Amino acid sequence: MSTQTIDELPTPSLILDRAILHRNLKRMSDRLRNAGVILRPHLKTAKSIQVGRMAVEGHDGRITVSTLAEARYFARGGFKDILYGVGIVPAKLPAITELRRQGVNLRVVMDNLAVARAIAAAAISGDTFSVLIEIDSGAGRAGLPFPELPGLLDIARVLRAAPGVDLAGVMTHAGHSYHQSTPEGIAAIAEQERRAIVGAAEALRAAGIPCPIVSGGSTPTAMHSADFTGITEMRPGVYVFNDLDQEFIGSCGAGDLALSVLASVIGHYPHRNQLLVDAGALALSKDISAQEFQPKVGFGTIASAAAGAATNGIAVVDCSQEHGFVGSNRPLPYGDLPIGSRVRILPNHACITAAAYDRYYVVDSELDGGRTVVDVYDRINGW
């Protein structure tokens, strides 16, 4: 293993630069610790115990997950305080109970009176639940919309009245921060997020209902918020790897992209100034979110020789299932990219790209430019 280089890996493969990962983890961890906020990393991006353990260093070990498969996997890995961040439904409560009986404080989120009643009913048997009420701070996804917070107190009272149910707090996700591309724009969303989640907590407290956890989070708002007052924890996720979308938003710099897809050049088509690589829709994903601010990134850009370095204007402009179409506004340097040569493609959206792989081949750009495979981390996919 210790002498394997990326030239010997199969293609496509997923490459993780440990040096960049460490920098990304430290930057967020330090920033939140200095702000007096606990980091509850959202491990939906990494889905890796090895990355998860590094991500919680300097905090108290709490994490966020997006699937029950992740909850089980991280529980096996020894994590004890896990927030399952997708609205719970009654049919999933037995799976929650199973992990809680093993000593894992697997917490759930919800925003609906019917679900509150189902949780209360499930707790009658003696099982316990820890529940956060989800608040919509402006993203228009899940949660009770702020400032109306329709039904907040009704839901809270049903949960409070149920023996065995711990109403642990409130949570929100400012997903609309992904559509801003200036620090000021993101900071404004962060303040909107803070006001909504702190406002919801205060509405509970004003009714005599404790609200110990006030949970916000998204990578952009965690990076650019000017004020965390009242927030107890943040749940950023994609910061662990970053990607082209985060670069264009301004959550990170061009040198902070830890993840890339290793692909082989499989064909030259000079009559249309294209070449093909063996990384297509499945290897890269069809996520085009980074095109919102940079349409020319296509489905990912070709990294220069040095890991994570700035792109040089060559991108995957189209893809079918296993073919990536690589193009550029300038003539492609076919001589530098012969058939069988390898390129590294920076993903638009790391969370979605990574989900096609069962492992990370870990390299270290500070060691030898990222040539040697220094480790392999596993991942948990599916549900």
Place this chain on the structure above:
Amino acid sequence: MSTQTIDELPTPSLILDRAILHRNLKRMSDRLRNAGVILRPHLKTAKSIQVGRMAVEGHDGRITVSTLAEARYFARGGFKDILYGVGIVPAKLPAITELRRQGVNLRVVMDNLAVARAIAAAAISGDTFSVLIEIDSGAGRAGLPFPELPGLLDIARVLRAAPGVDLAGVMTHAGHSYHQSTPEGIAAIAEQERRAIVGAAEALRAAGIPCPIVSGGSTPTAMHSADFTGITEMRPGVYVFNDLDQEFIGSCGAGDLALSVLASVIGHYPHRNQLLVDAGALALSKDISAQEFQPKVGFGTIASAAAGAATNGIAVVDCSQEHGFVGSNRPLPYGDLPIGSRVRILPNHACITAAAYDRYYVVDSELDGGRTVVDVYDRINGW
């Protein structure tokens, strides 16, 4: 297992309707057999031995795959004539050899003189290869563009001169048929495909080079071609399941969609006429190809109660990693879709959606409307 119903499955799950699958398989198999063309199904869609075995019934067992992982998996399943349909590179030749030494005629495709020379060099050791030259019949993906066919004879002569190398024929994929939506438009592409691939075969034969296999294929052209003269085999893939894109193109009818994603309703948001389901970007994929002809399908449409039935105007209009945003131009029927209820979502592009799952839960709409899980088929993902 025999008494499990889809109400007991975890969500999201991938549901395959066996009755529709059988109809789809029979329609294509009969059509090509009646035309005197052998079906070499492209199993990149199903990636399932069980589906593969059914797909080759009435033909001679040859198949197409898109990854080496598929090649190994189908070889283990007893398939003996496998075309790896993505341009080969020298670094992958040892993997090809490994399977060929096990008695599997794993054939490769290529379009480049450098690769022809690498194959010839690899054969010097005594290993054999079976090679098809790829032709671009107008899709602008891989292959030597027709009618110029630059380098065709040079490549063919290098392969012919190498002991142990079988130049088996020529192949093409008319991927541009996916951008037509009338039978006439598709038939015109099919004729373009036929002329190109038969033209390439004739160019070889005119130079004294045999060309036994003349391989075309795409689901639309296989369904709508008026003339297969000169073509020996076709390689359609998505027809096994069909999807919204194929429906809108006209490759199938609304009742021919065999695949759906089972999801749970996790939240109601009447203030914006939306609800959320627990199937998002990973469970559905971010493939939006079906929007080319029907923008309102979003990331998939909600199927009516009966399996595979026509949609009723409700679609997944947006998605984040594990959240699907469901909307409609009309007020959503929240009473019919309470929290925790289950919906089936018809995918835009079956090949890409299915790749997120490791199994198919098989139901049969002709048995009991598709309620009981009658079988589980596995899948091979990754590379």
